[in-house]
Structures are given as structure tokens and as C-alpha cells.
Amino acid sequence: MAEIRIVAIRKIKIGSKVQCDIYSKDGALILKKGNVMTEHILEKLETMGVTRVLVEAGTVELIDDAPEKKEDGGLPKDNIDKYSDNFILKKEFEQGKETLLNKDVDGSHEVALSIAGKLMASGSVKKELDELKYGTEGVVTHSLNTAVLAGAIGIENGFPKEEIEQLVVGGMLHDIGKLYIDPAVLNKKGRLNDREYEIMKTHAEEGYRKLCDNKGVSQHIRLMAFQHHENNDGTGYPKRLHGDQILFEARIIHVVDVYEAMTAKRCYKDSLLSGDVMEFVMGRYATMFDTKAMDMFLKTIPAYKKGDLIKLSDGTKCQVLESNPKNSLRPLVVLLDSMKVVDLYNDRNFLSKTVTEYISKEGDIVKHNN
Numbered sequence: 001m002a003e004i005r006i007v008a009i010r011k012i013k014i015g016s017k018v019q020c021d022i023y024s025k026d027g028a029l030i031l032k033k034g035n036v037m038t039e040h041i042l043e044k045l046e047t048m049g050v051t052r053v054l055v056e057a058g059t060v061e062l063i064d065d066a067p068e069k070k071e072d073g074g075l076p077k078d079n080i081d082k083y084s085d086n087f088i089l090k091k092e093f094e095q096g097k098e099t100l101l102n103k104d105v106d107g108s109h110e111v112a113l114s115i116a117g118k119l120m121a122s123g124s125v126k127k128e129l130d131e132l133k134y135g136t137e138g139v140v141t142h143s144l145n146t147a148v149l150a151g152a153i154g155i156e157n158g159f160p161k162e163e164i165e166q167l168v169v170g171g172m173l174h175d176i177g178k179l180y181i182d183p184a185v186l187n188k189k190g191r192l193n194d195r196e197y198e199i200m201k202t203h204a205e206e207g208y209r210k211l212c213d214n215k216g217v218s219q220h221i222r223l224m225a226f227q228h229h230e231n232n233d234g235t236g237y238p239k240r241l242h243g244d245q246i247l248f249e250a251r252i253i254h255v256v257d258v259y260e261a262m263t264a265k266r267c268y269k270d271s272l273l274s275g276d277v278m279e280f281v282m283g284r285y286a287t288m289f290d291t292k293a294m295d296m297f298l299k300t301i302p303a304y305k306k307g308d309l310i311k312l313s314d315g316t317k318c319q320v321l322e323s324n325p326k327n328s329l330r331p332l333v334v335l336l337d338s339m340k341v342v343d344l345y346n347d348r349n350f351l352s353k354t355v356t357e358y359i360s361k362e363g364d365i366v367k368h369n370n
């Protein structure tokens with residue numbers, strides 16, 4: 001299988017072959033899979049706001065002397081889709097992007113099982129969470145991240161192997177129905193109107209139906225796709241189920257799904273401060289989210305990840321080195337002006353400081369909502 005890479009438009013040399021259909025934000029097909037990039041198309045894509053595409057490694061010539069734009073002491077701008085060599089799921093993420101984009105359920109199922117196996121064998125699942133990147137690719141990156149986050153919850157809370165596998169596969173396939181939604185609705189910039197929202201909501205049932213067509217997928221996994229938007233208090237969709245009527249694994253996917261979607265920057269919205277997302281999620285304890293699933297989520301998922309740039313209430317800029325398992329809002333950081341390493345949880349000089357800004361990998365500054 002050829003290696004598929006995601007590259008920035010500005011790095012592609014003329015003559016490269018594109019490996020997926022590319023749509024404009026309005027949903028119009030602007031370049032069909034297999035077509036060759038021309039200068040005119042590149043310009044058109046940039047005008048339309050398309051910044052990255054999938055290309056087959058080896059067939060693509062990249063301009064490798066383009067300088068990497070750096071943040072103020074932080075990470076390069078284009079690292080969002082590049083995973084470090086330390087990331088044990090690098091290969092699975094590349095394969096998973098391809099299988100999901102091709103709506104290949106069997107292939108995605110297989111990749112998810114490989115992710116589950118590696119997570120269980122890693123012995124340091126929280127380190128793997130630090131390697132996740134919240135990108136701009138919508139359903140595909142979201143599904144891969146959700147798979148890993150759900151699997152991490154299973155591992156950290158002592159689930160048996162089969163249930164961890166189910167969580168990872170369910171996370172991978174929960175939004176597969178979105179791949180069948182009109183791209184004009186799926187990728188719309190700005191708020192959906194009522195009609196569009198109703199269309200978007202059909203993805204849960206649509207995903208269930210598509211998974212029913214596939215005999216290799218268990219009923220459990222199908223139900224995780226069907227029920228992952230049901231709320232604990234019965235206000236969700238598609239069936240307005242509540243409490244124990246909702247499969248427990250679907251309740252876990254629900255909280256992880258919302259957390260991942262809110263933390264990520266998407267084509268239609270900016271990312272939110274991860275601490276604020278945590279507060280949002282906690283504020284819906286027992287209403288939107290099941291309490292047991294929430295407790296497991298809070299025990300597992302860090303508010304800040306390695307590499308995040310944050311600003312403290314006294315104006316100090318820091319970069320996160322490690323999340324803190326005891327209090328995910330107080331990570332280990334390096335101060336960017338002095339390069340001094342500070343433990344925000346234990347250092348008395350910093351206990352009263354709070355995180356007020358989060359500077360995303362793409363350079364967007366997200367201020368605290370409070």
C-alpha cells in the first residue's frame with residue numbers, strides 16, 4: 001500500500017498527483033482523485049482556503065526549502081499533521097486516514113484493532129495522548145483521535161481487552177455516517193440553519209445503517225454510532241434515549257466526541273481553550289453526560305498536552321512539557337523567556353497563577369472564556 005501523506009498546498013510542486021477528491025467549502029468538486037496539480041489549480045485552491053491535501057508519497061515532489069514558520073519560541077506552524085517518530089500510532093494514523101476517506105469499514109476496523117493493540121502494549125497511554133494533534137480535517141482526524149481517547153479511557157479504567165477494542169473501533173467508526181452527508185453542510189463555515197442541522201443529525205442513523213451493511217462489525221459497534229448523540233437526560237438524538245437505555249460505551253464515546261470536537265479547530269470554527277472545554281464538559285455532568293462515563297473521562301484526559309503554548313495570568317508565556325496526572329489543569333511547563341522548567345501544580349510561586357490564553361499550533365490565540 002502506497003504511503004499517503006498530508007501536505008501543505010504551498011509545499012507541493014507542480015505535477016504532483018492528488019490522492020483524494022478535493023471539495024471547495026461550498027461543496028463543489030474542484031479536483032478529482034488522480035488528477036495532477038497545476039499552478040492554476042494551486043492558486044485556485046489557495047483562493048478557496050484549502051491549505052492541505054492528501055498526496056501519495058513518492059509521486060509528489062515537495063518544495064523542501066520552504067521555511068517553517070515558527071511561533072514565538074513555540075512549534076512550527078505546519079506541524080499539525082506531522083506526528084513525531086515517538087508516536088507509536090503514526091503508521092495506523094496514516095492508514096486510518098486513507099481507509100476512512102475511502103469509507104472502507106473493514107479497513108478502518110482493522111486499523112482500529114491495531115491501534116487498540118499498540119495502546120494496550122504501550123504501558124504509557126497518557127504519553128500517547130500527548131502525541132495527538134487536533135487538526136483541521138474534520139471527520140477523519142476527529143475519528144482517529146476519538147478512537148485513541150476512548151481506548152485510553154478503557155485502559156486507564158481497567159476494562160478487559162475486548163471492551164477496549166470495542167471502544168477503539170467504536171471511536172473510529174462512530175461518525176462514519178458524516179462521510180455521507182452533503183459536504184456543503186458538513187464543511188459549512190458558520191452556524192448551520194435548522195434544515196442543515198437536521199441533515200447533519202441524520203449521520204448517527206446513517207452511520208448505523210452503513211455499519212449494518214457490514215457483517216464484520218458487531219451490533220455493539222453499530223449502536224455506538226447510533227447512540228453517540230443521546231444525552232443522559234433524554235434530550236439527545238436520534239431516539240431521545242436516556243440513562244441506562246444508552247449503551248455504556250456509547251456514553252463514553254459521547255463525552256470524548258464532544259471534548260475532541262470542541263478542542264479541535266475546524267474549518268467552521270476556532271478551537272477553544274482545553275481548560276474551558278473541560279469546564280464545559282464538567283458543567284454537563286449528569287445532564288448531557290453519564291456520571292460514570294464522565295468520571296472515567298476526567299481521570300484519563302489531560303486538559304493540556306505536550307507542546308501546547310499557554311499564557312498565565314501574570315503574562316508569562318510557557319510551553320507544556322508534560323500533563324499532570326493529579327490535576328490536568330496544572331501541567332509541567334517551560335517558561336519561554338527564561339527556559340526555566342516549572343511544575344504549575346507544586347511550585348508555590350505559581351500556585352496562584354491561572355492559564356488565561358492558549359496559543360494553538362496554528363498560531364491562533366484563544367482567550368479564556370470566563
Ligand SMILES: [Fe+2]
Pocket residue numbers: 174175203228229257
Ligand atoms: Fe457524531
